[in-house]
Amino acid sequence: MPESTDQSKTQYSRTKKILKWLAGLTVLGLIFAVILLVYLYATSLPLADNDHNSRLFDIDGEVIATFSPEGKDSIPVKLDQVAPALTQATISVEDRKFYSHFGFDWKGVARAILVNIKEMNMSQGASTITQQLARNLYLSHEKTWSRKIKEAIYTAQLEMKYTKDEILQMYLNEIYYGHGAYGIESAAQMYFGKSAADLNLAESAMLAGIPKGPTYYSPYNNMKKAKDRQKVVLNSMVTTGAITQEEADEAYNELLDIKPKSQPKTNEKASYFRDYIRNVVVNDLGIDSAKLEHGGLNIYTTLDMQMQEAAEDAIANGMDKESDLEVGLVSIDPRNGYVKAMVGGTDYNSSQYNHALADNRQPASSFKPIMYLAAISSKQMTAISQFDSKPTVFKYDNDRKTYEPKNFGDKYLGPIDMRKAIAVSDNIYAVSTLMQIGTDPVIEMAKKLGITSSLNPVPSLALGTSPVSPFEMASAYSVLANEGLRNAPIAVLKITDAADRIVYKVPEQTPEQVVDTASAYVVTSLLESVFDTGGTAHRVADKIKRPVAGKTGTTSSDAWLVGYTPELSTAVWVGYDNNQEITTSESRRAAPIFAEYMEKALENVPPKIFPVPEEVVSVYIDPSTGKLAGENCESRRLEVFVRGTEPTEYCDEHEAKPGSNGEDDIQNDRDDSWWNHFKRWWTN
Structure with missing residues (x-):
């Protein structure tokens, strides 16, 4: 039996060793499992397209889009x-x-x-x-x-x-x-x-x-x-x-109401603005595109979705998607430079080219206010400066070259002043103005207002033949809306990373007084005439229930309306990508889009008149002579001037009307004119 006992002891010893090994392995396994779990918990997950795609926020902090290399923009x-x-x-x-x-x-x-x-x-x-x-x-x-x-x-x-x-x-x-x-x-x-x-x-x-x-x-x-x-x-x-x-x-x-096959609607809002922000973040702010797509950035922008939707609705109502006619709209708050809305085309799915940024379109007559601002701020001209609207051949470059512009429809009005010339968009008056003040002051003024495109110093510059973008025009007009103060356009306010650390914050901007307030107001007053009876935008004036100033512009292939209120400066362009000639009906699409958008975008903002600076004076003038209205002047007009440029001589070319009571009638007329002037401010 000793042999059997020895075998039992050996077997027991082996079993004991195995159990010890198993216990040890179990303990090691548990330790390994704990270490693994701690490691997994402490280790970050890799970047993922969903959780780490950068997100785009509007001015209210709501997500409006995401950035993804695969176009997952839900x-x-x-x-x-x-x-x-x-x-x-x-x-x-x-x-x-x-x-x-x-x-x-x-x-x-x-x-x-x-x-x-x-x-x-x-x-x-x-x-x-x-x-x-x-x-x-x-x-x-x-x-x-x-x-x-x-x-x-x-x-x-x-x-x-x-x-x-x-x-x-x-x-x-x-x-x-x-x-x-x-x-x-x-x-x-x-x-x-x-x-x-x-x-x-x-x-x-x-x-x-x-x-x-x-x-x-x-x-x-x-x-x-x-x-x-x-x-x-x-x-x-x-x-x-x-x-x-x-x-x-x-x-x-249940019978399901399945909609016709289309792209998901979540991709439709502010698509052009999203692409614009991508360009700003990568090219202007220097953030790597891979970080934009995979870095989980939060990009807080100036976009106002209520205004953006108003812009998209206005374009949807004003454009025909079956046509190749394109459109661009950009809207800026002149008080701070915030880009509030941007639409770059009729249909993003058809074309991703952003026409709101396209700098290859002639602004036509919408450029004229920049030139008139240069003339008024230099005090070389006023609202009553006159030129003869008639067929004219202009000589330039030391009389070696000639330029012969035409008025639309070959309509010439004879002697007219600046207010009338702006209202009817007279080309002869515009070129006459440029020839008087020179091209250099006009180009300098355009640069001050934010025009970055190259401008050709030739007489046709007065008619907007040097291409610019709707973005530039909205920015330039915002200076007029803001009493001569310029705020550079801003679209990105702040960028944070996935851990909510600030990657970028827009520097505080101090508005720059690039033109005096009085000159800016005088041009604004002149541009209000564009919406008055006889003005080129009068047909849409009844759609805008607030004071508004602006200017239309039309070439054979471009149609514009650039305008503003104290709260919003907006440029609308319509045309074809291939510079195809536009019809008369097509050229009239820009103004209704502008009017519908502005009224909807500002529907919750009380109407506000443009503030009158202290350096502006208002006097009654006789339009035919440009002098102060005399006792017998029948067609007087209340006109605004930069203080010191108003006329000082009274008109004495008109005889008294039979039955006139002299000074009393003049005073009554003045009172009535002030009242009509106030009503025009308030109701336009």
Whole structure:
């Protein structure tokens, strides 16, 4: 028996050693697991397109767009902005144990492993919502062991770092629903024309079934397959107790109002502005494009979505999408330089070229106010300076060259003053002005106002033949709107990184007095005449219920209206990309767009008159002579002047009317003129 006893002792010793080894391995395993979990928790997840795409905010701090190299421009929504039926449907069909597991369906994992070992490939996979999110955010969709290991790691990290609701929210904002729709909000808008919050049970079940096969289960591609999938989702919801069988049957039999196939509506708002901001951030602020697309930046801008929507609506109402006619609109707050709205074309999906920034369009007569401002601020001319509107040949370059402009329709009015010339857009008067004051002061004034394009010092400069952009024109007119003070245009206020640290903050801007307030006001007063009876924009004056100043401009291929109120300076351009000649009806599209936009954009702002500076004086003049109105002048007009440039001589060329009471009648006329002047200020 000693031999048997020795064998038992040996066996016991071996067993004891094995148990010790197993215990040691278990302890080491536990230590390794703890270290691994701590490591995973402490290690940052890689950058992901969804959570780390930079976001664009409007002036109110609302997200209006995202930046993505793949064009995933859907606007993310919070979980409480998604219909409960949609979240229930998604969980029921994709991951019933979502709220109870730690990211993995272990039974599903085991089953998939056995199948993959048997088939010697990666044909099977278990996919919880968290695993799908990890794959979509950080990995490719190739079926390899290395990818599966990474997926498991990222899945664990997601579960450690985020709550279940946060994971579900990210999933619903990331998942692909077909036809370019990334995220539930984009999908709800595209398929049903409504927000995710407003989806009903039938719509929710339809959408929840699509991600399994976005092409296969798309109602646009195959309605039968889409309905079959919808039924699977509804049955899953019944199984999980989310709904009753009666509710499922009712939802399945509901006739769905699926909208015509189009791009998701979430991509439509402020698209041109988004592209403009991309250019500003990368080229002007020096932020790398990769950081913009993957760095999780938060870009806070000056865009006012109420004004932006007003601009887009005005263009939609004023332009024909079936035509190749294009449009550009940019609007700036003159009080601080903030870019409030920008539309660069008729349809972003058709053309991404931003016409609001295009600097190859002739501003035509809309450039004239810049020249008249140069004339008035230099005190070489006033509102009553006269030239003879008649066919004229102008000589320049030491009389070696000639220039012979024409008036529209060959209409010439004879001797006219500046107010009349601006109202009717007289070309002869404009070139006469340029020839008197010279091209250098005009170019210098344009640069002061913010025109950066090159200007050709020739007589035709008076008629706006040097190309500029609508952006430049809106910026230049904003100086007039702001009493001669210039604020450089601003679009980006602040940029923060994913950790909310400030990357960029716009420097505080001090307005620069580039032209005296009195001269700016006189030109503003003259530009109000454009909307009065006989002015080139009179046909839209009744659509703007507030004081407004501006100037139209038309060439054979361009139509403009640039104008402003004290709160907003806006330029609208209409034309063809290939410089095709525009028709008369096409040339008249700019003014209605301007009027509709300005009235809608400022609907919550009380009308305000342009403030009259102390250095401005108002006197009654006789338009025919340019002198102070005398006792017998029948057609007197109240005119404004920079103090010291007003006329001092009285007109004595008119005889008294029969029955005139002399001075009393003149005083009554003056009172009446003041009242009419005030009404014009208030009601225009």
